[in-house]
Amino acid sequence: MTFNKPIQKGAITAGVLLCLSSFATASAAADCSVKVGAVLPTSVDWGRPIAAVAQYAVDLANEAGGVTGCDVELILRDSQVDPKIGVDAAKALVDLDGVPLLLGAVSSGVSMPILTSVAVPSDVMMMSCCSSSTAFTELAKEGKSKGLFYRTFATSGVQAAVGAMVARDKGYKSVAILYKNDDWGQDISNLIAGDLEALGITVTASVALNDAQPSYRAEVTQALKGKPDALYLALYPTEGSAAVREWISLGGTQNMILANSLKSDEFRDNVGMQYLGNTTGTDTASPRTESASAFVDLYKAKFDSEPNGPGLSNSFDATMIALLAMHAAGKDASGSQIAAQVAVVTDPEGTPVSADAAGFAKATEILSGGGTVMYQGATGNVRFDGSGNVSAPAVTWTFTESGTQEASYITLEEVDEFMALVD
Amino acid sequence: MIQSLADGILVGAIVSLGAIGLTMVMHMLRFANFSHAELLSIGAYSALVFDALFSGILPILANKIGPLSMTWALILSMFCAMGATGLSAVLIDRFVFKRIRDKGDELSMVFASFGVALIIRNVLGLIFGLKSQLYSNDIVFAVMVSSDPLLLIKPDQVFVLLAALLIMLVLQFVLSRTTLGYALRAVAENPSLAEVSGIRLSWVIALVWIIGGMLAAAAGVFYGLNNHINPVIGRDLVLPIFAATIVGGIGSVFGAVLGGFIVGISANMALLILPSGYSPAVPFMIILVLLLVRPNGLFGETQT
Numbered sequence: 001m002t003f004n005k006p007i008q009k010g011a012i013t014a015g016v017l018l019c020l021s022s023f024a025t026a027s028a029a030a031d032c033s034v035k036v037g038a039v040l041p042t043s044v045d046w047g048r049p050i051a052a053v054a055q056y057a058v059d060l061a062n063e064a065g066g067v068t069g070c071d072v073e074l075i076l077r078d079s080q081v082d083p084k085i086g087v088d089a090a091k092a093l094v095d096l097d098g099v100p101l102l103l104g105a106v107s108s109g110v111s112m113p114i115l116t117s118v119a120v121p122s123d124v125m126m127m128s129c130c131s132s133s134t135a136f137t138e139l140a141k142e143g144k145s146k147g148l149f150y151r152t153f154a155t156s157g158v159q160a161a162v163g164a165m166v167a168r169d170k171g172y173k174s175v176a177i178l179y180k181n182d183d184w185g186q187d188i189s190n191l192i193a194g195d196l197e198a199l200g201i202t203v204t205a206s207v208a209l210n211d212a213q214p215s216y217r218a219e220v221t222q223a224l225k226g227k228p229d230a231l232y233l234a235l236y237p238t239e240g241s242a243a244v245r246e247w248i249s250l251g252g253t254q255n256m257i258l259a260n261s262l263k264s265d266e267f268r269d270n271v272g273m274q275y276l277g278n279t280t281g282t283d284t285a286s287p288r289t290e291s292a293s294a295f296v297d298l299y300k301a302k303f304d305s306e307p308n309g310p311g312l313s314n315s316f317d318a319t320m321i322a323l324l325a326m327h328a329a330g331k332d333a334s335g336s337q338i339a340a341q342v343a344v345v346t347d348p349e350g351t352p353v354s355a356d357a358a359g360f361a362k363a364t365e366i367l368s369g370g371g372t373v374m375y376q377g378a379t380g381n382v383r384f385d386g387s388g389n390v391s392a393p394a395v396t397w398t399f400t401e402s403g404t405q406e407a408s409y410i411t412l413e414e415v416d417e418f419m420a421l422v423d
Numbered sequence: 424m425i426q427s428l429a430d431g432i433l434v435g436a437i438v439s440l441g442a443i444g445l446t447m448v449m450h451m452l453r454f455a456n457f458s459h460a461e462l463l464s465i466g467a468y469s470a471l472v473f474d475a476l477f478s479g480i481l482p483i484l485a486n487k488i489g490p491l492s493m494t495w496a497l498i499l500s501m502f503c504a505m506g507a508t509g510l511s512a513v514l515i516d517r518f519v520f521k522r523i524r525d526k527g528d529e530l531s532m533v534f535a536s537f538g539v540a541l542i543i544r545n546v547l548g549l550i551f552g553l554k555s556q557l558y559s560n561d562i563v564f565a566v567m568v569s570s571d572p573l574l575l576i577k578p579d580q581v582f583v584l585l586a587a588l589l590i591m592l593v594l595q596f597v598l599s600r601t602t603l604g605y606a607l608r609a610v611a612e613n614p615s616l617a618e619v620s621g622i623r624l625s626w627v628i629a630l631v632w633i634i635g636g637m638l639a640a641a642a643g644v645f646y647g648l649n650n651h652i653n654p655v656i657g658r659d660l661v662l663p664i665f666a667a668t669i670v671g672g673i674g675s676v677f678g679a680v681l682g683g684f685i686v687g688i689s690a691n692m693a694l695l696i697l698p699s700g701y702s703p704a705v706p707f708m709i710i711l712v713l714l715l716v717r718p719n720g721l722f723g724e725t726q727t
Contacts, residue, residue, distance in 0.1 A: 181700045208700035212659045214438070215650060217430045218691040219699050225573075238555050242651050250565045250575050266554040270651065275562065 032070035034326065037093030039104035039114060040315075041081045047106060049303075050129060050315045051076055054103055056302055057319035064361035067327045079105045086110035090118040100335045101322055102126045106311065108133035108183075115139070115149055125335040127322040129153060129315035134187050140387035148339050150384055152314040152321070154284055154392035156184065160191035161419045162282040162394040162410060163232055163257050167201055170280070172255060174202040176228040178219070178243055180235050180261075181208040188234045188259060198422040204228040209239050220246040230255035233262060241270035254278050268399045280407065281397045286313065287380030287412060288393070295355055295378030313378030320355055321345055321375055321382060328367040346382050347372035380412050391415050425572045427691040433580040435687025436587035437649070440642035441660060442667035442679035443594065444635030450674030451611050451631045452524070454532035458515070458540035459639065460661035464547055464654060466508040466640025467647040471551075473500035473507075474558060490578040492563045493648060501644045505637040512636030513629050515539060540657060548654035555651040558644075583645040590641055591680055594634070598676065607631065611674065663690070666706040670713055672723025681721060685709065 038054055041047030058074045066072055075097055077089035086105050093099050102124055105111045108131040115136070119126045128151040137155065139145045167175055175196055179189035185208070193203045204226025207219050220243055223231070230253060233240055240262050248254065254275050260283035268276065286292055295316060299307040307313060321342060326333065328341035344350070345363070350372035353363040363373045375382055382390055394410045410418075445459040477496035478485035484496035523535050565575040598604035609617040610627045618624050646656060667686045671678025686706045693705035713720065 208698065210700060210703050212655065213703060214646070214656075214659050214663055215430075215434050217434065218427060218694045218702065221426055221430065221575075222694055222699060238651075238653065241555060245562055245651070248564075249562045249577055251567075270555055270557060270560070272560050272562065 033073045034067050034070045035073050035075055035097050035099045036323070036326070037090070037097060037099035037102045038074055038076045039079045039086050039089045039093070039102060039110070040076065041106050041110075042076065042078045043080050046309055046311075047079075047081070049309045050106060050311050052303070053299070053307075053312050053315045054129070054319045057316050058323070060357045061320070061323045061360050064357040065364060067323050067364070068331045070331075072323060074103075075099065079107075079110050081107055081110065083110050083113045087113050087117055090114040094118055094122045094124050100124055100333060101326055101338055103315075103319055103322060104128060106130040108135065112136070112139075115145060119148055119335070120144070120146055123335045124148065125150075125322070125325075125339040127151070127318045129318040130311040132156060133183065134191065137387045137389060145388070146336065147388070148335055150318075150321075150339070150342055150388040152318040152379060152382060152390055153311065155389055156188045157191050157389070157419065158284050158391050158394055158415055159259055159282050160188050161195055161415065161422060162396065163192050163259065164195035164199055164201070164422060165410070165418055166257050166280050166282065166396055167196060167230060167232070168199050170230070170255070172201060172229040174204050174226065174228040175230045175232050175257075176204045176223040176226060177206040177232045178209055178223055178235060178247075179206070179233075180239070181210045185209075185234050189232075192232060192234075195422040202226075202228075209235060209243060211239065213239070216243040217246055219243065220250060220252070223247070224250055224252050229253060230257060232257045232259075234259040236261050237264040237266040237270075241267050244271050244275075248275050256280070257282065260284070263397065263404055265403065268404075273399065273401060276399045279399060281399075281404065283395050283397060284392045285395045285409065286393070288409065289376070289380050291355060291376035292378055292380055298356060307378075316355065317375075317377035317379050317382055320360070320377060324360070324363050324367065324373070324375065327364050342384060344372045345375050346384060347374055348381070348383060350374040352376050383416070391419060424695065425569075425574050427695060428688060429574060429576060431688030431691035432684060433576075433584055433649070433687070434691065435684035436584045437642050437645050437683075438660070438663045438667050438687050439680045439683025440587055440590065440638045440645070441664040442671065442683045443591070443676055444638040445664055446668045446671065446673055446675065446679040447607075447611075447631050448635050449668065451607070451628065452520070452532070454529045454536070455665075457533065457536040457661060457665075458543060458657075459536075459635065460664055461540045461543040461657035462508050462512055462636050462639035463643035463646065463660055464652075464657040465511050465543065466504045466636075466643035467652045467656065468547055468551055468643075469507040469640070470497065470500040470504035470644045470647070471556060471558065471652060473503045476500075487559075490563070490566075491582055492559045492561055492579055493582060494559070497558055497644070497648075501641065504644060505640040508640035508643075509633035509636035512632040512639075516628065516632050540661070544654050544657055551654065553654060555653040557651055558647055577649070579648055583649060587641070587645065590638065594638070594676065603630065663687075663706060666710050669710050669720055670706075672717075672720025675720070675722035678720055678722030 040051040042051045055074055058072050062071050079086035111128050111131040115126055126149050130153045131151055132153050132155050134155050136149055177189050179185035189206050193206055196203050205223045207223045209219050256279040258281040263281055295313055324345040325338050325341040328344050329338045351366055353359040353373045355377040366373050384390055393412045394415055396407045397404045398407050448456050474497050477499055485494050487494055519535055519539055523531050563577055563579055565577045568574040568576050606622045606627050663686050667682035668679055670685055671682030689705050689709055690702055693702045
């Protein structure tokens with residue numbers, strides 16, 4: 001344990017510096033300020049750009065006149081991808097700085113304790129860029145999140161739904177599922193099993209595969225028993241190729257539907273192209289809309305690189321939408337009052353506004369006049385469902401001799417429509 | 424049911440081969456060698472290298488034997504790999520375990536074996552990459568032995584089972600009928616007394632490592648033939664192999680064989696009653712129960 005101390009110290013210093021730097025940038029224009037908290041893993045490589053893009057969204061908002069006429073002050077704290085540190089950070093932001101709105105966290109494992117032990121008891125709204133666990137949906141359905149939680153990152157639900165869509169379109173009557181025995185695998189297998197059954201497709205077996213087992217023969221035999229028309233695989237390449245080789249050698253069907261985790265050369269090479277002719281993969285995709293490419297241009301101009309890291313567009317939209325909702329809720333609004341205004345910002349009937357300083361200014365003007373807007377952001381026309389979830393466009397893909405190629409693009413609207421059908 | 428039994432026997436044969444070497448080393452040198460399973464990786468990878476070499480020199484060797492995915496080149500490679508792995512085992516002993524044996528205690532040996540395991544695993548990853556590789560990319564289809572109850576068996580599996588049994592028989596012969604075997608058993612019983620009787624201790628220890636390494640290499644190649652090869656197969660197999668050794672009783676070759684089959688069959692059969700996510704726990708349940716009833720394993724002698 002003692003080895004960790006210098007690292008922690010370093011991280012805390014970095015966190016303090018980041019906080020100070022955000023203080024410095026906020027001391028411009030308007031004579032009042034509103035505080036917004038952010039709990040993001042700034043001490044890890046991939047976390048820093050997520051925080052930087054959130055700060056950038058805040059800068060754009062300030063450029064456009066700020067929120068309720070005041071400058072926004074983003075107080076950033078490091079979560080170190082650690083639930084305990086994340087909760088401490090969130091608690092400090094809520095109790096000491098009195099923020100009504102928290103941006104973050106990234107990992108579901110950090111966001112969840114912050115939501116249940118900080119945000120909900122203190123009536124603070126939470127907007128996460130990147131947490132994908134369906135546990136939040138469960139919590140929202142039980143009413144335990146009190147409508148305070150939103151996220152701009154699609155859950156595994158999208159991928160499961162597209163998998164079910166493929167099964168339906170190909171006319172499979174029965175499907176067996178092999179899934180990785182972790183949170184993600186269990187999640188996606190439960191979701192697709194539900195979706196398939198809603199479509200009237202039989203799930204003959206749903207078999208968990210543990211990592212690092214000497215043989216998957218027994219598991220595969222188990223799945224083979226119902227003689228399904230097709231096989232759905234939510235596995236990683238190593239155990240995926242071992243299991244599929246067993247599956248094919250035992251005479252299992254070569255109709256396969258794959259989650260994006262198997263989009264790998266290792267899987268293709270080890271199974272062999274001759275057996276992958278009837279295989280279709282699924283993946284979520286970035287939206288092909290003008291607003292999405294506008295964000296890419298904006299990002300390139302500001303950061304001088306492509307927004308290729310995880311969660312960048314999501315972080316940008318999370319910040320923008322949360323700030324607009326804050327504006328709509330008016331001065332000194334509570335967390336639940338802000339959360340209630342999210343629907344006004346993402347109203348499909350509202351006036352379209354773009355995701356830049358001009359769009360933000362236009363949106364605040366309309367919202368101040370009591371109107372509604374449709375925010376068109378980096379992840380497309382963001383729309384939340386009753387549990388604070390968004391969906392995303394998707395693609396299906398197939399293997400080729402040299403890699404993979406896209407087979408079809410499924411727009412956000414088509415995904416939404418299908419998910420409503422199977423829900 | 425029958426299918427699970429058959430699969431269990433076939434998995435068990437591979438585990439048994441690994442467990443024999445481990446039980447001999449543990450008995451002779453009196454430490455739990457956690458790096459033993461890495462010898463399987465060394466064997467599997469050296470066979471991969473020899474296989475490429477032989478197929479390159481004599482393409483005719485790359486033809487498949489009957490219905491098997493095994494080629495003549497791979498059989499030759501297997502013997503070479505057995506030699507190479509036996510040699511590596513001796514070298515590892517010379518450079519690491521011997522020095523610690525002379526200075527440290529048994530616990531240091533156990534820790535050292537963890538270190539050796541990590542080093543081997545990572546060196547293999549460095550040389551061959553982390554992704555899985557195969558001896559043959561073709562998928563050999565299983566033969567339906569009976570349709571009700573469903574029983575599918577791959578020709579490779581039958582070959583592996585027979586080969587493993589043959590190797591075990593040869594070993595049994597060496598141990599029980601040759602002077603070498605007597606020497607091995609004498610050293611295991613009482614090293615000092617054996618030394619006084621004119622047995623060279625260092626040679627016998629080397630011999631144990633060679634036998635253990637050769638068996639491990641065979642197990643590694645058989646595993647690779649049925650599944651796949653990657654740098655972490657040692658990590659994946661170390662627990663089943665230890666389970667087999669402990670169930671069988673440390674020091675008993677026959678126990679190790681039986682232990683291997685028990686572990687293989689129970690892990691496969693467990694799926695009939697348990698959800699698949701829990702099956703890896705079954706061999707350990709068996710260890711716990713067995714150790715409560717027979718603290719020295721099925722065939723282990725009471726150690727002093």
